[in-house]
Structures are given as structure tokens and as C-alpha cells.
Amino acid sequence: MTDPKMTRFINRLLWSVVTLLGTAALTFFLLNAVPGDVARVIAGSKASPEVINEIRARYHLNDPWWTRFALYLGQIARGDLGHSYVTDQPVSEAILTRLPTTVALSSLAGVMWMVVAVPLGVLTARFRGSGFDRSILVVATVSLSLPSFWLARMLQYWLAYKLGWFPVATFKSFAHLLLPAASLAILFVGYYARLIHTNMVEVLDSPYIRAARAKGASETRVLFKHALRNALIPVVTILGMDVAAMLGGVLFVENVFALPGIGTLALQSVFNLDPPMIMGTVLFSSVMVVGANWLVDLTYRWIDPRIKGGH
């Protein structure tokens, strides 16, 4: 009979495809519902009616949306994401050139917040109930409640513009990434610190922690080797999802700092009412999330030995 692993894999693949198709269809449909004449966008504001009609015909803009969607799918199947209606640049090229910026920003932010969240989570768990723990709780709650565009703006205004410690905008050097990454990191650090805290508290109550102390392990070793390894298991999966979401484009932060990333691309394409680019960025983002989901599942099986067994 069929190998259950293979069945699981194919099942997964099919569902991923369904998810992607669904996202694409929904976006396409919504785009269609947005007021605004695409033909006019393409042609430019001074175009004559004949040109506009010709454009309508060429781009099949008079056909019902599902016909156009089918045509679009056919196009994607051939590997062609289309061209921007505004700049005529191939969508895939646009995305690929901007990907490195977003990747750099996301990874830097991820590293920054983990480096801070892990020790905070561990120490607040170790000193649970203390003043230290309680104040970090307040700070964490505030940090994850901040609106991203506001925070980015504030940091930019005060630290870059007023104090001149950081470059204000665009991406010309590594230093240009620091402030944007910091804005992102501040938003996530609170959440992760609390998440790690909660998991650590639970783990520290376990019998195997007492057994590790009984062995003569130092408190540092108990915390950072025995406990953390267990507490991080659920955190890693969430981290994967968050990084994937970021890779799909961190719209507000990128925009505020004028970084040429996928986020800015996506935002611009919406302002420009540029369907192929919008579809392209949305699809890219969905692929990132679905892919991350998959990766996270695999990683989970790998890092938690109790699951590896298959039960």
C-alpha cells in the first residue's frame, strides 16, 4: 500500500496549492472590486479613448474577472508573473531585486530581538515575581502594543533626524539597516520575552530540572542548557512564522525608512493600482508563509525527539 509519509507529503502539497490558489483568487477578486480604471492607469491620464479601448482589448479588461483569473493562472504556470502596468518591469525581476533588502532587514531584526528576548525570558522566569520580572512585563506589554509606523517614525525623527546617530532613510550601507531593524525588533521583543518566560516557568517546574540540580549542575547550566532547550521548542516554530511574514514585506517600516524592499514595492503597487505587481507581491508573500509553515513542521519534528518517533 502507499507509504504513509508519502501520503502525508502529497496531502500537504495539495493543501498548499489550494491555499495559494485561494489567496490569489481572493486578491484578484478584491482588486477587481476596487474602483479605478486600470486602462487609464496603463495608458496615462492624457490618453485618447481609442488608445484606452485598445488597451482594454489587449489586456482583456472587458472580460469577467474569473476569465482573467484563469488567464493569469495560465500565465503563472508558464513562469511568467507578468509586467508592471506602470513601469513595464517584469514582476519577478522587481521582486527579486528587492528581496535581498527585505531579507537583510528581517534577519537583522530577528537576531536583534532574539538576542534580547532570550536572556530576558530566562531571567524573568528565574526571578519570577520579583520587581525585575514585573517591570519587564510592563515594558513587554507596552512594546508589543506600539503601532509599527508610529514607532518607526518616532525613532527616525528623534534618533536619526534630530540626534543624527543613524542615517535617516534609504539603504546605502549596513548602518542604514540598524534603525529599521531596531524598530521591528522593539515590536517583537516584548512578545518573545514573555513567550520564553512562560515556557521557561513551566519547564522549570519539571522533575528533570530538579534532577539536573541534584546532579550538581550550576544554576546557569540548568537554566541555559537543560531548561532553555525545552522551552524554546514552541518558540522556534513561532519564530519561523514571524520571519516568513516579514519576508513577505514589512510594509510600514520599509516605507518609513524608504528601503527598497518588497514591502515598499507592495505598497507602491497598491497606490499605483498596478494589478500584476499587487498580485505578484501577494503571491510571493503567500508562498513565504505556506513555505514557512512547512519548514516549521519539519523543524519541529527534528528538534523535539518525542515527535521524531512518529507517535
Place this chain on the structure above:
Amino acid sequence: MPLLEIRNLQIDFGRPPHALRAVDGVSLSLEAGKTLGLVGESGSGKSVTALSIARLLPSPPAFYTGGEILLEGRDVLKMSAADLQSIRGALVSYVFQEPGASLNPVFRIGNQIKEALKLHRTGAATDAEVVRLLKLVGIPAPEARVKSYPHELSGGLQQRAMIAMALAPHPELLVADEPTTALDVTIQAQIIELLGQLQQQLGMAILLISHNLGIVGDLADHVAVMYAGQIVETAPARELLKRPLHPYTQALMNSVPSLDADAHRLTAIPGAVPRLGAFPPGCRFHPRCPRAQPACSETPPALLESEPGRWVRCPLWNAPALKA
């Protein structure tokens, strides 16, 4: 000098005025190479006493409010964190009740045993030594088992692995806190037999905590019975089991079902173990004691030496024993 000497240990949970005294003036002593059985039911304070030997009780909520715990003459309660760390494993090692839960689920057992070696016998922290330890505790195919995760082992094998981990640093004292309670009866027998063998081979002292008098009887040289935070009787194991003197010990033995007796009704001890903070006045056992006299509810009894080497916390110990 005895290896372990506990003098008048007092342990409270919580702070005054709400503190509950879980261990009230417990004194024990254990010579090197011998086995002491500590028997009692839930709420007797036996586990709390055992964990305090290496100061493993989380504090808060536990507080050491009195007494001393002398391990090779040094008071554990006054030790610095660094000193404590150095004796844990090297001088005193533990085996716990649920072996599956006491092994770290994300590390292989070979790794965990090696860690025990690295912490105290760095020179011997080799794979070969880990395999030797696994063989010592009777784990079949040890070279392969080194790579196993705890959840891949049965309860009996997990406990053997824990014993290997506890013995790796060559401790002088092994504290076994209900090591067989969670295991099947035939596996229990294996583990008790193993502990006996290992003691003969390695010569460490064992403090065996259990609620099961039969298990303790198999292995122990001396037995101490605890009730409501106090020791109520101590005696050489054989003597205690043949001729228990304290009414609680007698009642406990009578309530254990035996394969031979014919009675269909077990002799149950009336009432229930008093909760912390709700101990009766005078003798803590008196409301449930068949021999209780009015004086028992007034004066808390002290430990009396009924015979050389036997101590009972009951002024009426000489009264005729209850029928079994």
C-alpha cells in the same frame, strides 16, 4: 562519625504567621555503606526530609527554620551555593520517583550520563565509561542504548538509566525517593535487587524512601517511620518488621494486604492523615490510635529508647500489641 546525620530538622512552608511546619524536629543518622529506610505516607514529610539533604527544596516556599544536616560532618544548610553544587552528585546523588519525568526529554541518555561524569569526574567523562555504567545497571545492548532518548525506554530501563546517572560520580550516599512506586511489581523487584547488588559492589550508603514497608524491609538495615512531620519509630529493619512498637507502625502493617492472610476485611486505620497546620494537640496520632489515653491529647510524646537501638514516640509502647 556517621556519613549522614540529621539533627532536629525543621522545615516550614510559607512565612509566619501562615507558615506550615512540614518537618518537625526530625533526627536521623546513617553510617557509610548502610541502608536506612524512611517509611511514611503522603503528608508524613519523608520526601521533604529527603530532598533537603542536598537542599533541593525550592525556597520559597520551603524554609529551613531549624536543625542541621551534617554530611561528612559539614552542615548542608550553611553551605554556600558553590559548595552545594560540588557535593551534589559527588557526595550525595538522587534517584527519583518517576524516572521518565526526571530525565530531560530532549537529550540522549548517554549525553545525560556523560554530563554527570563531566561535572565531577572530568577525567572519566568518556563514552566507554558511559557504556560501562549502563552495563553495571543491567541495561541490555548498552552501546546502542547510549543514543536513546528517555521516551524510547520502558519504565524499568528509565529507572536503571537514572541509577546509572546517579552513580556515575561515585557518590557516598544515594537517596532513592520512592524509586519503584511508579513501576510494575516485577520491575520493582528487579530494581530493588539491582540496588542491593550495587550497594554490595560499590559500597555507597542508601537512604530509601517509600510508603511500602515490604520493599524497605528487603533492603534496609535500619528503618525510621514518619508520621505528620515527625519520626515515630526507628529500629533495625528486622526488629521493626517483626515487632513494631508504635501503634501507627502496627496499624500500617496491619493495613497492608498480604497474600497469605485469609481476612476479607483489611484493618484500616480510622480517620485520615492530618493536614499540615491542622495537627491534633498532644500526640499527632492520638485521634486514630486504638490505645489512646486522655494524656495523649495533652502532652506531645518524646522519642523514648525502648531498647538499645530502638526508639519509639509513644509512652504506651509497652502496652500489649494489637492483634495482626
Place this chain on the structure above:
Amino acid sequence: MNEPLLEVKALKVYFPSALLNRHKEFVRAVDGVSFTIAPGETVGLVGESGCGKTTLGRAVVRLLEPTDGQIIFEGEDLTRLRGSALRARRRKFQMIFQDPYGSLNPRATVANIIGEALAIHHLAPNAAARRQRVESLLQDVGLDNSHARRFPHEFSGGQRQRIGIARALAVEPKLIVCDEPVSALDVSVQAHIVNLLSDLQQEHGIAYLFVAHDLAVVRHLSRRILVMYLGRIVEAGEATATCRSPRHPYTQALISAVPVVDPDSKRRRIILSGDVPSPIHPPGGCPFHPRCPVAEARCKTDVPVLREIEPGHWAACHLAKPGQSPAS
């Protein structure tokens, strides 16, 4: 009445193995078990973890679906019943569970826990009658009327077990399956509960299927004992006879493993080697042969049949002979 209350015939409960169903492998939790229980009788079911005794107990009360075989209760085959017909029969058999902490709904009051079945089966005409019945049940199990308003977490393990017993008694069942009811309790509390069960049996004539791994406790309550190993019954007989003169090497090992408080006892310990093998791949021939101290060549190949060694005493062992224990 000579009719057995419960007759189990060739009961099988197989679970598909989670791992590799490509080979259609099953966990043979219960592998062809037959026995009877007479009204008001206690039959003890003994074995270690993984032997299938808990699965068997649950299958008997239809908490689990049997894969094959019959469960005949008061002449009716329960395996053929479904839905409301089965629910109506459920009044007659109940279960008490091992974990006094997990088997009571923490959000329900004791009165609700005990009274729920009364409501379901319409056993009390109104709320007042129901309350009265709950109070009388509480007293039957040695608790107080005032306990009815409290929640499970306010009670000790032994008290919770009493609540579980009251719950089972509420519908006046003819049979109660006790699944390790005292294993999680202290020795002195155990004694109370065992006595309670015994008293209730005398008063109400309830039959028990007493499932446990502690042979001594089982022996105290049971008239007959069944010993299970890897899903099969390996020995069955009258309680005292089985414990005094076991005819199967596994029973002998179980008996010798029970810790005995008398230091002078001359009992020789039979220490079994190894662990219980996996119920997915039971050994060929006699399932016990890899650990058996007296296994012979034919034990590896021929499956021993449960046969009557002496009147009323059955064993599944090639070496079992009347008047002699195999491993002595």
C-alpha cells in the same frame, strides 16, 4: 440464579498501530479472552502494564469498541447494541477509575457529579428526591451531606475515590468494573476503600470486575482471579488456590515479586529478566517464553491453550501439572 451475570466470549480488542499500517500491524491489546462473572461475585483481573487488563475492563463496559467476540450481560449480547438501547443498558454496569484526580469533573459540584446519572436515567421524580438520594449515597460511602456542595479539588485522593464510587452506585448497577481504584492511594487509605467496596458488595449484591496490578489487594476482594499477560489469560482459578499454588510461571513470578513484610518469610524471589515485550509483535509460541525461567523448546513454537489443570483451576502452560507449580 445459576445464570452468569456477565459472560465474555473470545473477546478481542485490537488497535491499529500508529506507526506502520502498511503491514496492517495491530496492537493486540486483548487477544481472545473468555470468562464469566456470577451475580454478586468479585472476579479479580491481574497483570502488569501493557497486559491489556485496562483495555479489557473498558471493553466490557463498552467504553471501547471490541474488535471481535461477545459480551453477554444478563443474557443479552452487548456488542450488538447501539445508541439508545445501549444507553438504557448502561445503568446496569458502571466503572470506577484509577485516577481520583482526573476522573471527576473539576467544575462540577459533588452533588452534580453523583446526581447526573440519576437525571439521565430518570431515577428520581424531582430535584428534592434527587438531592435526598445523593445524600444517602454520600453516607453510604462514608462522606458527609455537607460535601455535596463542594468541588473535587477540596478533597483528598481517598475521598475523591469515594465520590467516584458513589457516582457508580447511583444507578444501582449490577456490575462495577473497578479499574485500579486503589493504586494511586496511600496504604492506609487503600484499606478504607477496599473495605468500603467489600461492604457495599455485601449490602447491595453488586458484582465486581476488579482490575489491578497488586495481587495482594486483588486477592483480598476476589473470589476468583484471572491473570493476564500480553492480552491473554494465562491462569484462572479460585483466589486463594491460585495464590497458594500457582500453576503458571508468570503467576509464580508475580507472587514472588509482591513485597512481603515478614522478614522471616522463606519465599524465594523469582526475578524475571527483561521487560514486557511489545503487544504489536508478541513472541511466537507461548507469549511468556522469552522471560520464563523454565521454558522448554516446545514453548517457542507451540501456543499453549488455557486448559483445566485441576477442577476450577486453569492455566495456559505446557508444563502445568496438577499438584505442582512449574517453576518450583
